[in-house]
Amino acid sequence: MRWVTYDGGDGVRTGIVDEDSIRGLGPGVDLLSLVELGASGLAEAGASARRSPHEVRRLEDVRLLAPLPRPTSMRDGLCFLDHLRNxxxxLRMPGDIDPAWLDGPGFYFTNAGAVLGPYDDVAIAAGSRMFDLELEVGAVIGAGGRDLHPARAEKHIIGYTLFNDWTARDHQMRDFALGIGMGKSKDAATTLGPALITADELEPLRDGDGRLSIELAASVNGRELTRGNLALMDWTFGELLAYISRGVDLAPGDVIGSGTVPGGCLLEHVDGADPAEFTWLSPGDVVSLWGGVLGETRQTVVPGVDVTPLRLT
Known part of the structure; x- marks a missing residue:
């Protein structure tokens, strides 16, 4: 099923997409509460929406929000190592990636309170002059658990969505200098949407190795930036979830990003130029992510806010 969260002018609703319409559930039902019911509970809710919807609205008449406007938590992995190499x-950094990247995937926590919908304007991060997009897929946890086995961990994923990990590269350089992980570089916005596609819908797309084969692409102002495939992850979602869950609980509604598809951000296209002089995203730019059955996002970049110095002199 293809689940969406939407606003038709009389409050936020949750429903399933049926061709060019939405079959919505009643007020007070949100997708997170349905995800907490697990795959069978979500399927039953979808069957109810299909059989006897509270309302039927045309897609073109509503505003689609992020399917999970406020996830339980959000982590972002780095499972495409060529993204890091690129x-x-x-940036003309010498040598190959650190061997630690070959021992297991990396991840960080990002801001679950800064989620945008698939067609929302995105403001440049406050004070940034090097604003970037990132083409990713997000996996949504349905069944919680800890110490998951990499061969079985994907069973805990209830669905998938496109995931744009907007990044302020200038802020990221300061984060790296501080040495305590991602901070303001990843704080401004993450896009989810346009829908949560349930895992069972994607099972026919698995390749001979059991990986989901989903073609992905990103464009800026109509010019394709990159095209890739989810099946080319160096670390699978199962391996990523197994690592993340070591000694800690994953909860229903947690969102886990795949990491950036190689070529799926402007940083990878700097090509040795001075990053400060490179053409980053600016107001008026239109950024789109595409993922076949996952749908498409389309967002316009708008100005951010100015920053006040921490100390006035």
Missing amino acids: ARRA
């Missing part, structure tokens, strides 16, 4: 090469 970024290092673009």
Whole structure:
């Protein structure tokens, strides 16, 4: 099923997409509460929406929000190692990636309170002059658990959505200098949507190795930036979830990003230029992510706010 969260002018609702319409559930039902019911509970809610919806609205008549406007938590992995290699090469950093990246995936926590919908305007991060997009897929946890086995961890994923990990590269350089992980570089916005596609819908897309084969692409102002496939992850979602869940609980509604598809951000295209002089995203730019059955996002970049110095002199 294809679940959406939407606003038709009389409050936020949750429903399933049926061709060019939405079959909505009643007020007070949100997708997170349905996800907490697990795959069978979500399927029953979908069957109810299909059989006897509270309302039927045309897609073109509503505003689609992020399917989970406020996830339980959000983590972002780095499972495409060529993304990291490309970024290092673009910035003329010597040598290959650290061997630690070959021992297991990396991840960080990002801001679950800064989620945007698939067609919302996105403001440049406050004070940033090097604002970037990132093409990713988000996995949504349905059944919680800890110490998951990599061969079985994907069974805990209830569905998938497109995931744009907007990044302020200038802020990221300061984060790296501080040495305590991602901070303001990843704080401004993450886009989810346009829908949560349930995992069972995607099972026919698995390749001979059991990986989900989903073609993905990103464009800026209609110019394709990159095209890739989810099946090319160096670390699978199962491996990523197994690592993340070591000694800690994953909860229903947690969102886990795949990491950036190689070529799926502007940073990888700096090509040795001075990053400060590179053409980053600016107001008026239109950024789109595309993922076949996952749908498409389309967002306009708008100005951010100015920052007040921490100390006035």
